[in-house]
Amino acid sequence: xxxxxxxxxxxxxxxxxxxGVPAIREKGVKIYDVxxxxxxxxxxxxxxxxxxxxxxxxxxxxxTGTSIALGFMTWANSVDWKVNFGGKPxxxxxxxxxxxxxxxxxxxxxxxxxxxMYLCRLAPGVQKHIMDLRQTDDKxxxxxxxxxxxxxxxxxxxxxxxxxxxxxxxxxxxxxxYKIA
Amino acid sequence: xxxxxxxxxxxxxxxxxxxxxxxxxGLMGVGLLAFLAGVFISHNSTRTLAVMLQNGLFFxxxxxxxxxxxxxxxxxxxxYMVVLKRIPEAISQTMPIIALFVFGLIAYIILGKRxxxxxxxxxxxxxxxxxxxxxxxxxxxxxxxxxxxxIIAYLAVWSFGVMQYRKFSxxxxxxxxxxxxxxxxxxxxxxxxxxxxxxxxxxxSWDWLMSIDAKWYSTMYGxxxxxxxxxxxxxxxxxxxxxxRNQGYLKSVxxxxxxDLGKFMFAxxxxxxxxxxxxxxLIWYSxxxxxxxxxxxRYDHYKVLFYLNLLMNFVTPIFVxxxxxxxxxxxxxxxxxxxxxxxxxxxxxxxxxxGTVGNxxxxxxxxxxxxxxxxxxxxxxxxxxxxxxxxIPKNHPYLQESLHHHV
Numbered sequence: 293x294x295x296x297x298x299x300x301x302x303x304x305x306x307x308x309x310x311x312g313v314p315a316i317r318e319k320g321v322k323i324y325d326v327x328x329x330x331x332x333x334x335x336x337x338x339x340x341x342x343x344x345x346x347x348x349x350x351x352x353x354x355x356t357g358t359s360i361a362l363g364f365m366t367w368a369n370s371v372d373w374k375v376n377f378g379g380k381p382x383x384x385x386x387x388x389x390x391x392x393x394x395x396x397x398x399x400x401x402x403x404x405x406x407x408x409m410y411l412c413r414l415a416p417g418v419q420k421h422i423m424d425l426r427q428t429d430d431k432x433x434x435x436x437x438x439x440x441x442x443x444x445x446x447x448x449x450x451x452x453x454x455x456x457x458x459x460x461x462x463x464x465x466x467x468x469x470y471k472i473a
Numbered sequence: 474x475x476x477x478x479x480x481x482x483x484x485x486x487x488x489x490x491x492x493x494x495x496x497x498x499g500l501m502g503v504g505l506l507a508f509l510a511g512v513f514i515s516h517n518s519t520r521t522l523a524v525m526l527q528n529g530l531f532f533x534x535x536x537x538x539x540x541x542x543x544x545x546x547x548x549x550x551x552x553y554m555v556v557l558k559r560i561p562e563a564i565s566q567t568m569p570i571i572a573l574f575v576f577g578l579i580a581y582i583i584l585g586k587r588x589x590x591x592x593x594x595x596x597x598x599x600x601x602x603x604x605x606x607x608x609x610x611x612x613x614x615x616x617x618x619x620x621x622x623x624i625i626a627y628l629a630v631w632s633f634g635v636m637q638y639r640k641f642s643x644x645x646x647x648x649x650x651x652x653x654x655x656x657x658x659x660x661x662x663x664x665x666x667x668x669x670x671x672x673x674x675x676x677x678s679w680d681w682l683m684s685i686d687a688k689w690y691s692t693m694y695g696x697x698x699x700x701x702x703x704x705x706x707x708x709x710x711x712x713x714x715x716x717x718r719n720q721g722y723l724k725s726v727x728x729x730x731x732x733d734l735g736k737f738m739f740a741x742x743x744x745x746x747x748x749x750x751x752x753x754x755l756i757w758y759s760x761x762x763x764x765x766x767x768x769x770x771r772y773d774h775y776k777v778l779f780y781l782n783l784l785m786n787f788v789t790p791i792f793v794x795x796x797x798x799x800x801x802x803x804x805x806x807x808x809x810x811x812x813x814x815x816x817x818x819x820x821x822x823x824x825x826x827x828g829t830v831g832n833x834x835x836x837x838x839x840x841x842x843x844x845x846x847x848x849x850x851x852x853x854x855x856x857x858x859x860x861x862x863x864x865i866p867k868n869h870p871y872l873q874e875s876l877h878h879h880v
Contacts (some may be wrong), residue, residue, distance in 0.1 A: 333879040347797065378760060386754050 296467040298324065299447055300423055301434040306332050308433045309407035312454035313338040319450050324435045327419065327427040346411075350404040357399030361392040419471040421464055435462075481725045481876060483867040487499055489860045493852065498536075499850030506842070507842025514838065519589040522582060523829035524839050526590065529575040530681055531702070531821045532567075532847040536815070538706025539565035540635045541670060547656075547663040552871035553733060553878040556725045559866065560713050562639055563858040564706075567851050568631040576628055579681065583617055590829055593687040615684055623680060627673045634666045645868045656870050674699045682821075685828035689767045693752040697826070700748055704741035704786075705817040707734060708810035714857060715807050723864060726800045729880045735800030738813065742790035749783070770825055774832040778823045784817030818844060 301316075303309040307394045310332065313443075316323060323339060369375070370382040377384070409415055427433045434451065438444060438461075481854035512521050539561035546554050570784070581587075594614045599605045608615070638659060645655040675695025683694045691697075711734050717723045718731075756764045771779050789812050799805040826834050866872070 333877070343797075351795075380760075386750075387556060388756055389754065 295463060297438050298423065298435045298464070299438050299442075299444065299451070300460045300461065300462050301436070302424065302426070302458045303432040303434065303455060304311045304430070305455075308431065308455040309434070310334055312456065313434065315454040316436075316450060320403045321436060321447065321450060324437045327423055327433040327435065329428055329430060329432070332432075335336040335353035336410050341388050346404055346408060349407050350400045354396045354400035355401030356403075357396040360399075362388055363385070365391065393403070394417055413470065415472075417473050419468070419473050421467075423462055428464055431457075481865075483863070483865050484721065487722055487856070487859045487864055489856045490720075493788060493856060494829075497849045497853035497856070501846050501853065502849075504508055504812075504842045504844070504849060507838045508846060509842075510843055511838030511840070517578055517830070519587075520830045521839060522578070522587065522590055523825050524843055525578050526582075526681070526829075527821050528818075528843040528847055529571060529578055530541060531705075531818055532844075532851065533571040533575050534698075534702035535706040535709055535817075536564055536568040537569065537631055537635070538604045538852065539710065540568070540631070540703050541667075542710070544634070544663040544666050544670070544704065545640050545835035547660045548667055550871075553730060553873035555867055555869045556878075557710075557723070557730055557734075558642070558869070559859060559862060559864050560710055560717070562642055563855045564709060564713060564851070565635045566639060566858040567854040568635050570850070570854065572632050572845070576624065579624055579771075580621070583620060591687065592828075593684060607688055611687065615687065620680060623676065624846070629675050630666075630673070634662075634670075637662060642866055643830030643862060645866060646862065650868050651752060652868065653870060654846045661722040665849075670853055682824050685822055685825060686767060689764065691752050691756070691767070693748055697745070697748040697752060698821075700741060701786075701817045701820050704738060704745055704815045707737045707741060708735065708813040709851075711738065711806055711810045712814075713879045715803050715810075717864075719803065725876055727878070729878050730875075731803075731806065732800045732880055733878075735794060735806055738809065739790060739794040739800070742786060742794070742813065743755045744800075746783075746787040746791075749787075762813065770827045772834070775823050775834065777826060782820050782823060785812050786820060789816075 301312075303312060304326075309326070309328075313323065313335070317417060326335060328335070362379065365388045366383060376382075377387075377443050380387075383437075413420060422428075423433045423435050424431065434456070436447065436448065436451075437459060444461075451459050515521070542561045543558065543565070546558075547553070549757065582590050583594065586594045587596060592599070593611065596605055596608050596612070596619070606641075641655045641659045641662070645652070648655060658878055662750065678695050678698035682698055683690060711731075714723065714734070716727060719725060753768065756768060793799055793805060795807050799809075822840075869875075
């Protein structure tokens with residue numbers, strides 16, 4: 293898939309990072325991603341990420357579950373194999389509600405987890421690029437994608453003036469989006 | 474993120490505007506007059522007692538929920554609600570006043586042997602031998618002395634809890650910063666209070682509501698009444714918070730806190746529907762005449778309320794509050810909170826009326842007047858209590874967490 297080159301600003305403090313990220317973006321620099329060892333409240337707004345659409349996916353999965361459950365039970369009990377239960381009508385919808393509810397919740401939750409894991413590339417055995425090993429310990433890494441046209445010196449100065457403790461370059465030779473070990 | 478809250482005024486105080494005070498007294502006056510006029514016009518003491526029981530219980534329980542809300546947050550170490558804690562505290566102070574009303578009313582019903590309200594008060598007068606036998610079997614629980622002991626225990630302990638949390642909170646304000654004594658005491662008290670509350674919120678609804686239809690019973694009933702009060706209680710808090718925010722108070726209560734309360738309104742509406750449906754479906758499924766009579770009566774003679782109940786308490790909240798942005802929109806939240814409170818008032822109405830006034834029900838002057846009186850009472854009491862203390866409990870150990878709350 294070719295190679296990619298990143299400039300990494302290493303931050304040591306979350307408060308500095310939260311003020312640094314908007315400062316970097318104000319200079320017109322596009323941030324590829326920020327890697328942190330723990331969740332930082334307010335970082336997504338600081339990075340200007342758009343609102344997640346995961347809940348819309350969840351609604352669609354839920355509606356699918358509702359339709360499958362209601363549709364299947366309707367077909368089974370009132371079309372395919374009619375059984376008289378206590379003299380009740382064949383299409384006794386109140387009896388379907390618990391199963392419909394369960395399937396709605398199951399499809400919505402399982403579907404959202406699967407979608408989330410696909411989008412975030414999280415699963416056992418999925419290979420990920422590590423920008424800097426310290427991003428899993430005590431440092432926050434702001435990654436900016438660069439190529440041969442980028443003014444690296446200027447970018448380094450921007451990162452330094454925004455609070456980065458050090459600035460490194462990282463080259464990833466075999467860039468992939470999905471790779472399973 | 475210390476830079477976010479530099480402008481928060483920890484000593485902010487609420488001033489009860491004279492205009493609002495006049496509105497509160499006006500509502501109380503108009504409501505009381507309408508109620509009394511309705512009583513004289515209708516000349517039906519069963520209907521009057523049933524209306525008083527419905528409104529007394531409904532408004533007592535939704536103000537009591539505020540104390541439950543505080544208790545559960547202490548127990549679960551919930552930190553986000555600290556900045557809005559003074560609101561449930563102030564609302565709950567109305568509860569002991571309404572408790573006196575409820576106590577007087579139920580004592581009158583019990584001592585007057587009003588078997589038009591509670592049929593089990595006069596078993597020999599029942600003509601049907603089978604029903605007589607059934608109710609005689611329940612006298613171990615449904616008898617007058619035990620009933621009076623129970624009502625005194627419920628109301629006394631609940632009112633004590635209401636006042637105790639307020640006391641701890643005000644002591645915490647007066648104590649030196651960093652003192653954990655009142656927080657630990659509140660937490661310890663929550664343990665006892667919640668255990669008592671969990672049992673008595675069920676048994677009280679059996680006593681005061683389910684025993685109206687004494688021949689019928691449902692194991693879901695206690696939870697059902699509790700959640701009905703719970704969702705309306707949270708909506709009441711939401712209304713007070715929205716009022717204060719629109720008046721320019723409570724700068725530290727952000728959209729994030731409001732969003733969380735909105736989630737409670739949404740989730741408890743679904744929980745209520747779950748309980749309503751579970752109760753309905755089990756009875757529908759077994760199709761046992763002893764049980765179906767409860768819904769038969771409501772479905773045949775209270776059809777409008779039967780559907781209105783589901784429309785206001787399930788369909789409207791779930792579809793309006795489902796979207797993220799509507800839980801952050803002041804106008805939408807005020808609308809939905811009002812719908813939920815009126816909806817659950819209707820819910821309590823249809824719980825009480827079929828067993829008392831029977832099939833010939835009317836919404837008249839007294840049905841409208843009494844809730845207006847109670848709304849005025851709650852406004853007056855809540856805001857005059859809110860005035861007495863700063864709006865933010867500044868020594869609460871979770872204050873910083875609450876100020877930085879982020880969904």
